[in-house]
Every structure is written in structure tokens, then in C-alpha cells.
Amino acid sequence: MKKNTxxxxxxxxxxxxxxxxxxxxxxxxxxxxxxxMTYSRAIETYAPLDSVFFTTDEKNPKGEIYYNRKPVExxxxxxxxxxxxxxxxxxxxxxxxxxxxxxxxxxxxxxxxAARLFNINxxxxxxxxxxxxGPLSTSGKIGAIANLTLPLYVSMTDGTMFxxxxxxKNNMGSYAGxxxxxxxxxxxxxxxxxxxxAAAAPKADSAAVAxx
Amino acid sequence: xSLNRRIFNQLSAxxxxxxxxxxxxxxxxxxxxxxxxxxxxNCHKPLEDYIGPMLQGARKREPNPEWAVKWVNxxxxxxxxxxxxxxxxxxxxxRMTQFNLKEEEITAIxxxxxxxxxxxxxxxxxxxxxxxxxxxxxxxxLTLILAVIALILLQVNSSLRKLADEKDGILRADPVPFYxxxxxxxxxxxxLFCFGGYTTINAxxxxxxxxxxxxxxxxxxxxxxxAGTNQISCLYCHGGAQDSKHANVPSVNTCMNCHKAIKxxxxxxxxxxxxxxxxxxxxxxxxxxxxxxxxxxxxxxxPGKPIEWVKIHNLPDHVYxxxxxxxxxxxxxCQTCHGNIQEMPEVAQFSDLSMGWCINxxxxxxxxxxxxxxxxxxxxxxxxxxxHNDIKAGKMDSVTVEKxxxxxxxxxxx
Numbered sequence: 270m271k272k273n274t275x276x277x278x279x280x281x282x283x284x285x286x287x288x289x290x291x292x293x294x295x296x297x298x299x300x301x302x303x304x305x306m307t308y309s310r311a312i313e314t315y316a317p318l319d320s321v322f323f324t325t326d327e328k329n330p331k332g333e334i335y336y337n338r339k340p341v342e343x344x345x346x347x348x349x350x351x352x353x354x355x356x357x358x359x360x361x362x363x364x365x366x367x368x369x370x371x372x373x374x375x376x377x378x379x380x381x382x383a384a385r386l387f388n389i390n391x392x393x394x395x396x397x398x399x400x401x402x403g404p405l406s407t408s409g410k411i412g413a414i415a416n417l418t419l420p421l422y423v424s425m426t427d428g429t430m431f432x433x434x435x436x437x438k439n440n441m442g443s444y445a446g447x448x449x450x451x452x453x454x455x456x457x458x459x460x461x462x463x464x465x466x467a468a469a470a471p472k473a474d475s476a477a478v479a480x481x
Numbered sequence: 482x483s484l485n486r487r488i489f490n491q492l493s494a495x496x497x498x499x500x501x502x503x504x505x506x507x508x509x510x511x512x513x514x515x516x517x518x519x520x521x522x523n524c525h526k527p528l529e530d531y532i533g534p535m536l537q538g539a540r541k542r543e544p545n546p547e548w549a550v551k552w553v554n555x556x557x558x559x560x561x562x563x564x565x566x567x568x569x570x571x572x573x574x575x576r577m578t579q580f581n582l583k584e585e586e587i588t589a590i591x592x593x594x595x596x597x598x599x600x601x602x603x604x605x606x607x608x609x610x611x612x613x614x615x616x617x618x619x620x621x622x623l624t625l626i627l628a629v630i631a632l633i634l635l636q637v638n639s640s641l642r643k644l645a646d647e648k649d650g651i652l653r654a655d656p657v658p659f660y661x662x663x664x665x666x667x668x669x670x671x672x673l674f675c676f677g678g679y680t681t682i683n684a685x686x687x688x689x690x691x692x693x694x695x696x697x698x699x700x701x702x703x704x705x706x707x708a709g710t711n712q713i714s715c716l717y718c719h720g721g722a723q724d725s726k727h728a729n730v731p732s733v734n735t736c737m738n739c740h741k742a743i744k745x746x747x748x749x750x751x752x753x754x755x756x757x758x759x760x761x762x763x764x765x766x767x768x769x770x771x772x773x774x775x776x777x778x779x780x781x782x783x784p785g786k787p788i789e790w791v792k793i794h795n796l797p798d799h800v801y802x803x804x805x806x807x808x809x810x811x812x813x814x815c816q817t818c819h820g821n822i823q824e825m826p827e828v829a830q831f832s833d834l835s836m837g838w839c840i841n842x843x844x845x846x847x848x849x850x851x852x853x854x855x856x857x858x859x860x861x862x863x864x865x866x867x868x869h870n871d872i873k874a875g876k877m878d879s880v881t882v883e884k885x886x887x888x889x890x891x892x893x894x895x
Contacts, residue, residue, distance in 0.1 A: 307798060
């Protein structure tokens, strides 16, 4: 009889414990069996650094390992184009007109990818047709959104467009962190396909420049 | 008679004149509004400075009332020569686009701006929706009542039998009370065993799983507003999901792409689960503090620091999971694993991220198998000779992830 009581009490306490851990506060991550096997010992993206071993303060390491998680300066990711070096000022903006698009004309597979990237990153403001009528524009949340089909942008060179995407322009932020250099050039090529094929406009412009 | 006719003619002429005048007037005003929205609204607001100066009272601030008419059509030339234009360029640091508008069109726009009044905010209709009624309590009470009735009926039954037996003269042993009745005890133990076992196992499995985990974030960021109302693609911010193992929490720069321009929250009121209101504009101010952005001067003049978002979805270290493999190759929607994020004000973990859940999906999902005849599908799968032959022979019509080894242990545990 005594043995039975002990077994019953043990069973109920285990059940109670399990039920209680099941009803945790949803603001807390809850309990886990083996933390060592759940939380990585190696450094993972967005996991906090163990301050016993690591520091992000280069000047004051105090015997800890300095680690800032940034790529070494000057490193280029595999498959990435060479860095864009023009400075973010009016001189750099003017010089950017000379920069040529390094990519060959888009083949179908690449243009599908470029269209996808444009629709994710650009169409939210510039609209799927690049007419400056994306959801954030038509709802009036962001102003001064460029209609990329205007003659001003048809005659703008690829290099200047790249400069604006790289550093941002007016209300637009820099997309250097979101799009690789290759992707940015691809998107510019895709924008060209959205622009009206008004061969007359750029020609007239160049004629005017020649006259001057 | 002729007098009447004259009066009638005069009156009709008068009304015609009035009507003409008033029609002309309204069409003029509407013109100004339409022209403003088509040409100016991107950079100017009637009542506040935006990219450029506010338009109300512009003619009073400018050197002379005709200045605006000259300016709009000669922006590029006047920026070089006109002192007021230079001063405005220095103040707003944005060059206006040159337009080609007629004088009366420009006047109409400025008339519209001068007459513009701020719209009266409309109070939101109705309060918060009534909470859905919970029926479980009602069902519980009903069950209890039925159980009590059943117990009473059982007692009545045994009493009646006892009376009938006494009448017939049959002698029986005293009935055993129900708490010592072996069949009752057995039933009780069985129910307890089933219920206790079920909850114990469920709770034990719940250990280490974080379904429903909804931590408080440093900024009240609503996915419902961003991905729902504003239709921003998931990959705009979480672009890493298509290229790498991690979906990546966006950097502050990504937030500032839009929030350089969007300074205040004007949408529907956001309410926390405890009923308190969220001040969207104050949350945007928090973002500016992290970014070091000065919204008045439009420059980053403070040192920025990253936002320490709390990671919600966490797989144990002994599981390998790669986002790009699922998003780019598998072409899975984000919502498959993360739920209807575009409807969540605060994100909670939607799936339990258990191994059974992974395996189930791998058993059911079909890969984008390469079709040798049409050239469609993922070319990687051209190496699976046997499946190609089986499909040709009609033995199978599609290939699941499991078939190509998606449930092998070492695919995820190594």
C-alpha cells in the first residue's frame, strides 16, 4: 500500500510539473531540455556575443577577443562586381554620367530575375510600371517619387542612376545594403525596358548639346 | 404681356449669368486642385513644408506676386540668377523640377493652396469589436449537469431495484458504496490515466518548443501595417531569405529608406492586446533615436546604434535549416511556416517548428522536378534517372521532397 502511494504521488508531481511548464508566459521563450544543444556555442547571426570571451570595442579589448562581425575592409563577395568608388557629392554625381553599365544585355532568365527584384525593392514606391505610382506613392505616404518614364529619366545615363541607387537621392535611401552591385545594374537595365522607346527624345537632347 | 415677357427675359438672363459665373468658379477651383495633385503634390503640401516650401501664402512671401509664375517655368535659369531662388535652394536643399504650365494654371494652383483648409479628422466608427464569445464554459457546465443527472438516475435505479427485491422477497447483500465499488474505481483510474497521460505527454513535448512565443520588441513594429496595409514585400526587408541561411532582421538603414519621408503614423489606431493604444508617431521617433536621424534638418547628426530585435523563431543548434533552400529553390511562401504575418500586429511564433512538422511537409511537398521533354523545372533534378524513367512509364506523376532524400537524418542533423 505504501509503495502504491509513493508511486501515485510521484506520477502526479511529474504530471503537474509538465503541465505547469506547458502554461508559460508567451513573452518568455519557455524552458528547454538541453540548452547546450539548443543555443549555439559558435557565433551565429543575431545571437548575442558572450561578453566573457568577446568584445566589439577594438580600442579596449581587456584580454577579450575583438570581433565586430563586419567583413574585412576591401573584401569583395564571390560573384560580386568591383566596388563603386565615386564619392557621394555633386562632383561624384556629375562624374557618374561617364560610368558604363558593365553587364551585357539581359537574357530572358536574367530579366525575369531583374523584374522580380524591381517589383520587390522599387515598385513599392515607383510602381510596377516605374511611373511613380506604387502603393506608398498613391496613398500619399511618401512624396517626390520619380516617374522613371519621364524624358528626364529616359535621357539619364545608367551611371547616374546607379549613383542614385548606391547613395540614395532626396527622399530615396541607399539600396547598397539591399541589392548587390550586379543586381543594381540589372535593375537599371530592366527600368530601361519599362521606359518609352522614344528614340527622338535622347537624340534631340544630344543634338542640342552638340549645338552648344 | 410684353412687360411680362421683358421681365421674364431679364430674369432668365440674370439667372443664366449667375449660373455661368458660379459654374466657371467651381470648375476653376477644381482645376486648381487637380493641377496641384498632378504636378505639385509629390513635393509640396498646402499647409506645411515638405520637400519644398508650403504653398499657402507663397505669393505673399515671395518678392512679388508674379514671381511664382516666372519661377515655375524657368526653374533652371532662375536658380543661377535669382537671389530668392538661391536662398530657397539653400534652405530646402532640393531643386524643383521645371514645369511648362500656363499662367492661369499656376494662379489656379496657388488659389487652391491659399483657400485650402486642413480636413477635419473623422472619428473612427464604432469601438473595438466585441470579443468573440467563449462557449467552452457553457459546455463545461452542461456536461457537469448531465453527469449529476446520470449519477442521480443510477442511485434511483438501485433504490428501485432494492424495493422491488424486497417486495419479491429476494435477499441480497448490502450494496457496496460507489467509492468502494470496484468497477467505479476502475473507471476513475482509467479516466485519470488517460487524461493525466495525455496532458503529461503533451506538456513534455511542449518543453523546448516555443509555439506562440511573442516577445516584446524594442520598437512596436506592426507587420500588419507594413506588410498588410502598405503591401511591402517580405523580401524587401528580409532579403537574406532568398540568398542565405538566415532571413535577416533588416538594418536600421532599411527602415530609414521609407521613414526618412514618413515621419508620423496616420493610419488606423493600433491597439495592444491589453487594450492600450500604441502611439505610432512615438515609435517612429524611437527609430530616429536609433538611427541618429534629425527629422527637422534631414541629416544623421547623432551616432546611430543597432536595434536589438528579439529573435522569435529559433531552431536548436543541432538542426540545420537554410532559408534560401526553401524560399528560392523550394519556392515556399513565407506564410507557410510563419503564418499570416501580414495580419499580425505583433509577431508570434506560428508553427511549433517540431521535427514532425518538418517531416510532414517534406513528405507532402513536391519538388520542382525537371521535365526533360519541356525543359521546365529545376535542372538540378535531371540527375534522378530512376524517377525520370518512372514518370515516363507512368508509375509516378510527381516527386516529393522525401523521395529525393528529404527525410534522411543527415540532411538536417550533421
